Amino acid sequence: MSQATKVLFVQMKAFVAKEFHHVFRDRKSLLLLFGLPIAQILLFGFALSNEIKNTKIGVFNQASDSESLRLIERVEASQYFEVSEILKNAQEMEDIFRAGKAKLILIIPPGFGQDLVHADSPGADLQIIADGSDPNSAYTVTSYLQNIILDFQKGLNPAEIQQRDYGLVTELRMLYNPQLKGAPNFVPGVMSLVLLLICVMMTSISIVREKELGTMEILLVSPFEPLLVILSKAIPYLILSLINLTLILILSVFLLEMPIHGNLLLLFAVSTVYIITCLSLGLLISTVTQSQQAAMLISLMGMMLPTMLFTGFMFPIENMPLPLQIISHLVPARYYYIIVKAIMIKGLGIAAIWKETLVLAGMAMLLLLISWRNFKIRLE
Amino acid sequence: MTSDITIKTLRLSKAYGHFKAVDQISFEVYAGEIFGFLGANGAGKTTAMRMLCGLLEPSSGEASVAGFDVYRRPEAIKKRIGYMSQKFSLYEDLTILENIRFFGGIYGLTYAQIREKGKLLTAELGLEAQAHSLVGSLPLGWKQKLAFSVAVLHDPKIVFLDEPTGGVDPITRRQFWDLIYAAAARGVTIFVTTHYMDEAEYCDRVSIMVDGRMVAMNSPEQLKLQYKAGSMEEVFYQLARKAQRSD
Structure with a gap:
């Protein structure tokens, strides 16, 4: 040097x-x-991820059969939702949204399990009600929930799916890939x-x-x-x-x-x-x-x-x-x-x-x- | 050889447009002397000093410092001068030793030299106990003395001091001048600007600038005789009141 x-x-x-x-x-x-x-x-x-991860969801289960309970378990098991409210009647819905206790409410009609399993039924219905005051997040969480329901549907006996149309009403268009x-x-x-x-x-x-x-x-x-x-x-x-x-x-x-x-x-x-x-x-x-x-x-x-x-x-x-x-x-x-x-x-x-x-x-x-x-x- | 002359200027000028900050000043400073550079605010002292230090390019005229031309060899000049500005020139968020290490370092001293100088300097100022405390925590007077000692750390031939004692009490100023005398005794040329006329009395020779021009240059005794004045204060007043410009 x-x-x-x-x-x-x-x-x-x-x-x-x-x-x-x-x-x-x-x-x-x-x-x-x-x-x-x-x-x-x-x-x-x-x-960015918190809201999607633990979105509070209310469930109004009118069926209370094993299929409906499995569906709820499925929803709860996902990291995106947390079942915060169990509704006893339809009137509670309004209060829950007003108080902001849940962003979504999943309504399972009576006879859900029957409709799902029996061959002669036209199909099972589910209703999702979302808090639309924040349209973007409502849309996103709704899509997430639909995706879970779709998964649930696929998880049913695959052989039967080939033969029967369950007719679960789900929208397949994904706006947001949960994996991404x-x-x-x-x-x-x-x-x-x-x-x-x-x-x-x-x-x-x-x-x-x-x-x-x-x-x-x-x-x-x-x-x-x-x-x-x-x-x-x-x-x-x-x-x-x-x-x-x-x-x-x-x-x-x-x-x-x-x-x-x-x-x-x-x-x-x-x-x-x-x-x-x-x-x-x-x-x-x-x-x-x-x-x-x-x-x-x-x-x-x-x-x-x-x-x-x-x-x-x-x-x-x-x-x-x-x-x-x-x-x-x-x-x-x-x-x-x-x-x-x-x-x-x-x-x-x-x-x-x-x-x-x-x-x-x-x-x-x-x-x-x-x-x-x-x-x-x-x-x- | 210009063995005796360390600073020499000939019609040195600095103009900003039509404004002549420094107007054809010519003077010589001898090795080892304390040269006082006096003038009111805005007289052009700092501009002249900055040209000599290589901070500012002259508009015209000649100047050499430590035997080197200011236009052609500014880097050679920089190695041989020390400088202390009006503003406090050490780092307040560094300790005394860290400041010494830094300035020693950028002036190219070896580690051994820096260590030795650091010890010597702190001992001389009686700051051994504070060597590891932040400079910002020292009283102003000590900071100024420290700044001066750091400015001559690398044994420059000439040290430029731009109003070094601003805002310091008279006792500390006196102590500061003791440091200046000690440096001058070691052969360092001192080039100092000041407001304080009592300090002008301490100088071997003083020059007085008014409106960019050099109107007087001599020893304080000769100037007092020449202007029939009892003190430098009076000499300065007689000359400076003719000034056309201030700040």
Whole structure:
């Protein structure tokens, strides 16, 4: 190692150590760094699945025969429903909905078992009554219930099904596949959002803080190269972001039972590219702002909203008007979202995602170049 | 060889459009002297100092610091100067030793040097007990003294101090100047801007800037004689009241 490289190494090490001190001394940034991903994952994870998982259902069983009891058992055994009310008469129905004690009521008419089993009956009827005040969730839970009833029907003696039409009235059109949980949709979305927010916000704030405090001047008077200032600022946040990514993945796999079908190493490699893109964006913001508040505001408003809108995990991009679709191509998270879905859910390799990765890398280069130029100009 | 002269400027100027922040100043600073750089707010002191430190590119004129040209060799200058800005220049959320390690590090000192300097410095300031406490928890006067000691950590040839004693009580200011004298005795050139005219008296030579121009430069004694004044305060007042601009 030459003398110059040795000095460079010492300089960089001193700088990176200092940055870590800053992060770990500041409770707010620590909370942001590790609280945000955990909160997002938990929020998205359970907000999206809780309602579907333990929907309260009332049962008005007028048949009380073995078939009807088996059906109720079946409903209760599923993780989607919890039988909360057993009705004794039809009048109770209104009160239950008004009090919000159940979202659905399943009515089993008298003679259900008879109608189901006997060859000469035209078929068994069931009635589902849903609380339509929240149409979306009513529709979803109704579909779930119908699916369970369909399963119940199939579970009856299969040989008899061939011969007889039971005529259980069920709608087969599934709007929501219960096997496809919410997690695969939003985990990649949360990953792209959280990494972006953290990288952009933390780097931009950390640089602008030095400007605000006046320590930036001291750094610029020192023999430490401006380019190295930028680089040394980015390294700690790159490391912290990778730790964060690991945290998100662990939470997704163990808490949300989301599988990772593809290559983990590839996922980390491509994530590093995305993180570098985000860090460059943060650096750019820091070169055009003078106060921590401004940097925070631009990072939050300028990044969060476009990312949520144009990534495709909340609103499908294909349905947007053309100008917005074009704008969406400028959002780095869009590409990362596609990449993560491809690797985690579809289990695809580099062949499927090289284009998106290249776009991200190109963006990073461009952003770094602009921020480096801006940073130099600020010196003079 | 310009063995004696460490800073030399010739018609050094900085203009922002039509506004001449610094207007053709020429002066020389000798090695090991304490050079006071005086002027009212907005006179152009900080701008001039920033040009010498390589923070700002001059519009015209010549300047060399520690024997290096400010246009061509700013990186060589940066290695040989120390700088303490108006704003507090250490990291408050780092401990004293961490600050020393950081600044020692970016100035390219070895670990052994940093350790040794760290011990020496804390002993000199009587801060051994506080070495591991956050700088933010120290009283302002101690912070300033610490900032100065850190600014000369890498044994610079010249140290630039931009109003280093702002907001500090007279006793601490006096102690601060003891540090300056000690550094000057080691051969460090001190280039200091200040508001306080009693501090001007401590300098070997002072220059006074008014409206971007340098209107006087001499030892405090000579200036007092020249302007028939009892103190630097009076000298400064006579010169500065002609100023056209303020902040």
